[in-house]
Amino acid sequence: MPPNFLVDSLPCPLFAFWGEDDEEIAFGGGVQLLASGLDRRGLKHASFTGHDHNGMLDHINEALPSVLAWFDELEGRGHRRASGLPIARRCAGR
Numbered sequence: 137m138p139p140n141f142l143v144d145s146l147p148c149p150l151f152a153f154w155g156e157d158d159e160e161i162a163f164g165g166g167v168q169l170l171a172s173g174l175d176r177r178g179l180k181h182a183s184f185t186g187h188d189h190n191g192m193l194d195h196i197n198e199a200l201p202s203v204l205a206w207f208d209e210l211e212g213r214g215h216r217r218a219s220g221l222p223i224a225r226r227c228a229g230r
Contacts, residue, residue: 151180151206153199155187180206 152174154161161167167183174181182202184192192199 149206149210151182151203153182153184153192153202155189155192156183156185157188158192160189180209 152170154167154170156167158167161170164170171181171183182199184195184198187195187198
């Protein structure tokens, strides 16, 4: 990947998900390259087979269990889920 293609650090947690056949990600090198970059940075992600970019958006509910599990994991590490305010404030730099 080109330098600075992926962000090296964030002030907030990140969970990424995409359709395995996402043509938009293909422009940046493909889903395998994205996944390996996220893995190297210790960031959580999920890929859903059978969907391209729009197909994943049309079937966003399929990602919901993974997203909720990620929220539960954050909550277990001391983040509050209900309002999201502590996470939102940190992400916004407040």
